[in-house]
Amino acid sequence: MNALAQRAQRAAAVAAQHADAVDREGRFPAEAVAALKAERLLGLQIPSQFEGEGAGLRQVAVVCSTLGQACSNAAMVFAMHHIKVASLVAHGLDSAWHCQLMERIAREQLLVASSTTEAGIGGDLRTSFCAVEAEDGVFSLGKDASVISYGRQADLILATARRHPDAAGSDQVLVALLADQIFLERTSVWDTLGMRGTCSDGFRLEARGLPVAQILPKPFAEIAAQSMLAASHLLWSSVWFGIANAAVDRARAFVQGEARRQPGQVPPTALRLAEVSNTLQALRSAIVAALVRYEDVQGDADAIGSIGFAVMLNNLKTTASEMAVDIVQRALAIVGLAGYKNGTPFSLGRPLRDVLSAPLMIGNDRILANTAKLLLVQKGGGQLMSA
Amino acid sequence: MVTSDDIRTILGSNEALAPVAQQIAEDDSLFDRGLDSFGSVQLMLALEERFGIEFPDEFLTRRSFSTIRAIRETVSAVLQSVAA
Structure with a gap:
């Protein structure tokens, strides 16, 4: 495991410890955010000349998914913070005030909303x-x-x-x-x-x-199109992947427990596990493909501002949010009552309630309606490896 | 031959830009004048209809439709490639 993954794991361990209390009390995941600050993860994307690490969205996405497996709230706070930081990094470099701000975010581990x-x-x-x-x-x-x-x-x-x-x-x-x-x-x-x-x-x-x-010098229209759209959909999806991944882990542990109790037989739930692991892989592939496409167009303002890129990101959001809900629900069906009940090793109530927000945060219908408009002019004909 | 006034006429039928279309200078950012993503799609469709062309995907970027000059160049480029 690389150093960044280890730092993310340590923060996630703290987040996991308090996840139930955060959910029950509807309170801020303060311990997890303190751990993220202690691991210096809030400055991850800030360029190195401003005392950050100059990391790209790929690294931030990995941390989002690690946190998502432990505490959806901590993961979403981290994702939202980095969506804002992505805009500062992309559009604040020609403003001395915002450069100083970036330095402060990295040095003091400021949380951005x-x-x-x-x-x-x-x-x-x-x-x-x-x-x-x-x-x-x-x-x-x-x-x-x-x-x-x-x-x-x-x-x-x-x-x-x-x-x-x-x-x-x-x-x-x-x-x-x-x-x-x-x-x-x-x-x-x-x-x-x-x-x-x-x-x-x-x-x-x-x-x-x-x-x-x-006031950032760039018009917000440009900020939204050039950095926010991509960062939002990529990082949110990574959080949802983390939630779905952890749910499948619980379903897997449950099925394996059944298998151990009945040697020589494949439990009927194993078939359902095979199905859900298939969907989980498709979700992972969708996110990774979008991250790769995002990295490919970095520095190419025309490609980032193109209709094809916006359609791709919109599709990622609607697809990932629906798949994540589906995966957690299917994991629950595998685990049964042990997942429905709180306080068991297989409880899935909290992740299910959390992931149900995915299709609603920027409602999928709103995004589909936007895609529908863009498709009025997009010509298509994309190739397997390029669109 | 596409003139800036041709473009302005089309901008005049665009919901977002209609009130200001005649005052927009050659290099003013249309997005700063209130053009949003749907408005730009409507604009692309109107241009395709007016000039009997179809913009290939690589032309469907914010920059291609960001100013009257950019639109004029984009439309001219597509018209030329059709003629060629």
Whole structure:
């Protein structure tokens, strides 16, 4: 096992220890995040000139899946943090303020959260109501953020807003707000079926008199298309793979236990295990293929901004989220009541509840509708190894 | 021959850009003027219909449709490849 895998395993061991309590109490996975900081994993993607490790999404994805096997909440917090960091790394290099910020993230292991969702616009992250109001080099921002995952626990929030009060809803910028620069008033509580520890409460966010240098120079439209879409779908899928993988591990252990009790016979559940391991492999292949394609187009803005690439990422999200749910459900069918019951070595209630969020976070119908529009012009004819 | 005014006329029928189409300069970013991903698909379809062409996949990038100049060059390139 390489050094990064070992660091991820150590953090995952801490996450696993507290996963049930985090879920039961609907609280932030504080121990796991402390372990991630201790292992210096929050700065993984930050370029080495800013004291990070310059890792790519492939390495981050591996950590996401390792964590996903232990605690979905810790894994999703880690994924969301790195989705934001991916945008900073891709689009912050020509801004001195954001370069300094990257250095701080690596050095102080700052946890980064995201505020895109806003009251009244639903989940359409490419539209904002709120607007940056800038004057004499400083700006103010007030936002009815209907969801900010771990907003209270984050050291830094990257928030979308319209560029100025007269700008169109889609003319957005991304602003970096340090926790000690803003006022957050909680407006709704995240009490959910699963993913309870992401603490995705709603907030009224207020920021006053902050330097305009904290606004990322690139339009958010470009940030969303060039880095966020890919990072989100690749890292979320890796978390879901981790959850599904752990569920299949439990089903496998269950089937093997049955086999040991009845030597000479193949338990009937083994056939179901064979089926689900097949689906798990297909899920893994889909994610790995997308990661490879992502790496292939790095540095090629045209390829990243192409319709074919967006369709590929959309397809990954809808496919991976559905497969992950299917896999955990099938694992539960293999294990039976021992999986339905909490507190057994084969319990699957928590992972099942957690993974049910996968098709809903950016709803699959919304993504399919977007893909449908893109397919109106895509010509197809892709080859096995290239599309 | 594709002129910038041809492109502007098509932009004028695009929901997102209609109100500002005539004020858009040659190198203004259409995305900054409110063009979103669906708007750009509509724009591509309108251009295909208007010029009787089909954009190959390698032309279907953000950059190809980012400004009036880029669109003009993209359409001209496809028209030339059809003529060739």
